[in-house]
Amino acid sequence: MPETNNKEWNKYEETIEQFIQVIAKNMSLYGVTPSIGRLYGVLYFSQEPMTLDDMRSALEMSKTSMSTGVRALSDMKMVEPSFKKGIRKDLYKSEEDWYKSFTSLFGSRWRHHTETNIEEADEAIQELREIQENTEDEALKGKITEDIDRLEYAQNYYRWLMKFIHVIESGEIFKYVPKIDQSGKK
Incomplete structure (x- = not known):
């Protein structure tokens, strides 16, 4: 009987490990390294x-790597400190609300990149306008006008994206796409 129980536990551990690998792989979509994804899992x-x-012992990684990973997950609000009476070492637990984590x-990843893109477009428009004002080349002036139109279109897209990011960050998204609870109900 114990051998069957051991096989069941091994199968259980393999199944959980496989899903942790899936978590690690999917977190790369958000710019998170697989090792940090495994830590979260x-x-x-x-x-x-x-x-x-x-x-460290669960993942066979250095304590420094664990500390860096926990800090990164904490910054992303995916891990939070925990307290347990009688334990003096820092404890951490995962944020179990995946909707909140997402x-x-x-929001933070997309906001940063979108703000950067808006700034870059602003700078490009300013530089192009300066070139346009100082050149005698009519063909270049025309090309610059077309490209400024393209950059302004991009800026409008980024402004729309900032509104979308706000809908995500504020939780307003759940009015349109409701969370699904543990039972599978909205």
């Missing part, structure tokens, strides 16, 4: 909050 499936030493992660 381990924390997510942990019954109890974990110390850096617990994480909105935070998506």
Whole structure:
């Protein structure tokens, strides 16, 4: 009987490990390294909050890597500190509300890149206008006018994207696409 039980536990651990790999792979969509994705997966499936030493032994990575990973996950609001009476070491647990994690992660990543793109478009328009004002070449002036139109179109898109990001970050998105609870109901 114990051998069957052991096989069942091994199968269980393999199944969880496979899903942790899926989490790690999917988190790369958000610019998160696979090792940090695996760290999140381990924390997510942990019954109890974990110390850096617990994480290190579970993932066979250095304590420094664990610390860096926890800090990155904390910045993304995917891991939070935890407290347990009698334990003096720092404890961490995963944020289990994936909707909250997604909105935070998506918002911060996309906001940063979108703001950068808006600034770059502004700078390009300014430089092109300066060239246009100082050139005698009519063909170049015409090309610059076309390209400024393209850049202004891009800016309008980025402004729309900023509104979309706000809808995500504010949670307003859930009015249009409701969360699904544990039972599968909206």
